[in-house]
Amino acid sequence: SQQGEEDPQALSIQEGENATMNCSYKTSINNLQWYRQNSGRGLVHLILIRSNEREKHSGRLRVTLDTSKKSSSLLITASRAADTASYFCATVGGSNYKLTFGKGTLLTVNP
Amino acid sequence: EAGVAQSPRYKIIEKRQSVAFWCNPISGHATLYWYQQILGQGPKLLIQFQNNGVVDDSQLPKDRFSAERLKGVDSTLKIQPAKLEDSAVYLCASSFRRGGPDTQYFGPGTRLTVL
Numbered sequence: 001s002q003q004g005e006e007d008p009q010a011l012s013i014q015e016g017e018n019a020t021m022n023c024s025y026k027t028s029i030n031n032l033q034w035y036r037q038n039s040g041r042g043l044v045h046l047i048l049i050r051s052n053e054r055e056k057h058s059g060r061l062r063v064t065l066d067t068s069k070k071s072s073s074l075l076i077t078a079s080r081a082a083d084t085a086s087y088f089c090a091t092v093g094g095s096n097y098k099l100t101f102g103k104g105t106l107l108t109v110n111p
Numbered sequence: 112e113a114g115v116a117q118s119p120r121y122k123i124i125e126k127r128q129s130v131a132f133w134c135n136p137i138s139g140h141a142t143l144y145w146y147q148q149i150l151g152q153g154p155k156l157l158i159q160f161q162n163n164g165v166v167d168d169s170q171l172p173k174d175r176f177s178a179e180r181l182k183g184v185d186s187t188l189k190i191q192p193a194k195l196e197d198s199a200v201y202l203c204a205s206s207f208r209r210g211g212p213d214t215q216y217f218g219p220g221t222r223l224t225v226l
Binding site: 004048090101 | 152219220
């Protein structure tokens with residue numbers, strides 16, 4: 001079963017613009033992770049935010065987490081054509097820290 | 112550092128045939144995972160190994176899927192017999208952790224088409 005639900009399902013922007021993707025989930029988590037997937041590099045881990053953190057930055061990425069609303073957002077600033085990919089949120093919980101993925105957001109950055 | 116290796120990259124079989132996938136995790140990683148990713152969806156965990164032992168196989172269709180991890184390193188995932196709905200990308204991942212949350216590193220995947 002899928003825990004995270006990304007929104008929107010697809011997003012198309014121009015190079016240089018910011019892209020925001022949202023993720024909602026249902027049960028309590030240990031942490032939440034964002035992954036990127038494209039045909040060239042497969043599934044790649046981007047950033048992890050723990051349940052006691054509210055915001056985290058990594059380069060052009062900014063992730064927020066609101067555990068009261070069970071939601072997270074991923075912001076990519078100054079997007080590039082190379083950012084074109086599917087982006088997945090994945091929640092981690094349970095005694096074995098199981099990773100559960102959402103269906104993903106397809107981001108297209110037009111040059 | 113070498114990444115997670117998988118083979119083959121692509122496989123086409125007829126329904127009711129059998130197929131096997133191989134994974135070599137990153138050296139030193141104790142935990143190994145197999146995921147199934149159907150087109151348009153996120154990866155779904157099939158089985159998780161901690162060294163040689165199975166930690167979670169709750170979503171593995173055990174009537175047709177089997178997996179093993181001999182000597183706590185390489186792993187194979189087998190489907191016998193295959194069904195049309197098994198068409199998907201099978202991803203292998205590994206992580207260092209020995210009992211806590213950790214980053215998973217994914218291989219390139221094997222794209223299976225069942226005709």
